[in-house]
Amino acid sequence: MNKPKLVVVGTSAGGLRALERILGHIPSAFPLPIVAVQHRSKESTDAYPAVVGATTRLLVQEAEDGEPLLPGRVYVGPPDYHVLVEPGRIVLSTDDPVNFSRPSIDVLFESAADAYGAGLVAVLLTGANADGARGLKRVKEAGGIAIVQDPHTAESPEMPAAGIAGAPVDMILPLGAIADEIVRRSAL
Amino acid sequence: MKRVATPMTTKTHKSGEFVRSGSVPDASPADGAGEPPEDRLGVFAGVSPLERLEIDLLLEAVFRHTGNDFRGYAFSSLRRRLKKRLEGEGLRTFSGLQDLVLHDDAAMGRLLRDMSVSVTGMFRDPSFFLAFRTKVVPILRTYPFFRIWHAGCSTGEEVYATAILLEEEGLLDRARLYATDMSADAIERAKSGIFPIARMREYTANYLHAGGQRSFSEYYTAHYDAALFDPRLRRNVLFAQHNLATDTSFSEFNVVLCRNVLIYFSKPLKERVLGLFEESLAALGLLCLGRRESLRFTSAEHAYEEFDAKERIYRRRR
Numbered sequence: 001m002n003k004p005k006l007v008v009v010g011t012s013a014g015g016l017r018a019l020e021r022i023l024g025h026i027p028s029a030f031p032l033p034i035v036a037v038q039h040r041s042k043e044s045t046d047a048y049p050a051v052v053g054a055t056t057r058l059l060v061q062e063a064e065d066g067e068p069l070l071p072g073r074v075y076v077g078p079p080d081y082h083v084l085v086e087p088g089r090i091v092l093s094t095d096d097p098v099n100f101s102r103p104s105i106d107v108l109f110e111s112a113a114d115a116y117g118a119g120l121v122a123v124l125l126t127g128a129n130a131d132g133a134r135g136l137k138r139v140k141e142a143g144g145i146a147i148v149q150d151p152h153t154a155e156s157p158e159m160p161a162a163g164i165a166g167a168p169v170d171m172i173l174p175l176g177a178i179a180d181e182i183v184r185r186s187a188l
Numbered sequence: 189m190k191r192v193a194t195p196m197t198t199k200t201h202k203s204g205e206f207v208r209s210g211s212v213p214d215a216s217p218a219d220g221a222g223e224p225p226e227d228r229l230g231v232f233a234g235v236s237p238l239e240r241l242e243i244d245l246l247l248e249a250v251f252r253h254t255g256n257d258f259r260g261y262a263f264s265s266l267r268r269r270l271k272k273r274l275e276g277e278g279l280r281t282f283s284g285l286q287d288l289v290l291h292d293d294a295a296m297g298r299l300l301r302d303m304s305v306s307v308t309g310m311f312r313d314p315s316f317f318l319a320f321r322t323k324v325v326p327i328l329r330t331y332p333f334f335r336i337w338h339a340g341c342s343t344g345e346e347v348y349a350t351a352i353l354l355e356e357e358g359l360l361d362r363a364r365l366y367a368t369d370m371s372a373d374a375i376e377r378a379k380s381g382i383f384p385i386a387r388m389r390e391y392t393a394n395y396l397h398a399g400g401q402r403s404f405s406e407y408y409t410a411h412y413d414a415a416l417f418d419p420r421l422r423r424n425v426l427f428a429q430h431n432l433a434t435d436t437s438f439s440e441f442n443v444v445l446c447r448n449v450l451i452y453f454s455k456p457l458k459e460r461v462l463g464l465f466e467e468s469l470a471a472l473g474l475l476c477l478g479r480r481e482s483l484r485f486t487s488a489e490h491a492y493e494e495f496d497a498k499e500r501i502y503r504r505r506r
Binding site for chain 1: 231232233234235262263264265267268269306307308448450451452455458478479480481482484485486
């Protein structure tokens with residue numbers, strides 16, 4: 001079994017609460033970097049990383065181009081940029097929106113699958129569209145782990161439901177159990 | 189420094205055409221292109237070695253056949269663009285795509301367009317242009333004459349935005365704007381000053397947030413679905429084809445704007461281009477990057493001081 005090296009998280013509507021809930025349950029000594037993308041408007045506030053960071057002991061920062069990925073850090077996608085991952089670092093792009101979204105979850109997941117293959121854990125949470133489904137499929141093809149929030153427990157079930165319909169996901173879990181599962185896998 | 193002093197590429201091409209093999213010789217390969225792929229791109233655990241080989245060969249073929257060098261591009265966004273083209277052509281492998289583009293000029297044109305034309309807009313990040321107006325303009329005002337380089341200007345929207353800003357500040361006649369891009373197609377569109385009318389509402393809002401002083405509609409006339417910008421705005425603009433990956437510095441500038449261009453380059457190519465900017469900037473000249481770009485992870489960091497940290501404006505040290 002491949003040891004996970006990176007966690008990526010995608011979410012949309014209802015995502016802030018879901019992210020807070022998960023990140024709040026991850027210990028500060030978490031050994032992997034986490035890259036999280038939530039659909040945000042272009043005019044989204046600069047305070048977003050601080051808001052996400054308020055309920056977690058992990059250091060949350062807005063992703064910057066070329067930034068090295070460090071363990072125990074959470075990198076959130078800036079508004080109006082796609083976030084891509086390369087081995088050990090972040091790359092941004094201003095290419096056209098995907099699924100009407102920039103950042104797009106598919107773009108993050110697909111690039112992370114390319115870069116990390118079987119060393120990737122991808123988590124798809126609440127959302128009101130199907131972004132992320134194609135990315136999750138790619139994650140599975142590259143040998144990574146796909147975890148999806150149980151649509152019945154999601155504020156908006158469409159996104160996790162589309163993820164489950166599109167790929168042989170590994171686990172479908174309620175929000176409260178996702179953090180534990182990520183921590184458990186990171187310790188493998 | 190192994191740069192050769194070659195003049196800026198000023199050949200113009202008809203829309204959609206590309207530089208042919210015959211005009212390649214003066215193009216030196218991007219720094220880092222000679223390194224083994226592993227060092228250049230890092231190990232991508234989810235991409236098969238065969239696909240990596242196919243992509244490397246495709247980029248090599250495109251470079252040797254057309255002079256357009258994408259070998260130093262960031263692999264993640266490069267692969268994404270290539271994949272999109274692959275799907276667009278209904279093909280399964282990059283070898284197949286290579287076969288197609290080498291024997292079909294129109295297909296090569298489509299590939300080059302997908303690879304090189306970037307999305308841009310007018311007054312994108314209004315707070316940047318506001319900072320330019322309130323902090324950079326007072327410096328420019330002290331010069332009798334100044335030069336600005338829009339490096340990688342794509343279809344030119346930001347050039348027009350800057351020209352509008354300088355016009356309103358009474359400085360356009362003291363300025364020379366050099367607007368360059370690798371894509372002949374993009375430069376042609378930039379020269380035309382014609383942009384989709386559908387985006388004018390967004391641009392108007394941006395313009396106002398950026399401290400615009402007039403009515404934005406004064407600057408263009410609507411013609412069906414097109415907005416034709418006042419040709420007087422480009423009276424001091426020089427549009428030219430120039431490739432950051434292969435061409436050299438060509439003048440000395442007081443300001444270099446290169447926003448959201450370096451994000452597409454791998455680290456070695458990024459370093460090369462930053463070296464080019466360092467050579468091209470006058471002492472205390474300003475370098476403007478995109479909102480989420482920085483010099484932090486590059487060797488150019490120490491050549492600059494932060495002029496406006498939030499808006500990513502850097503000032504070259506003496």
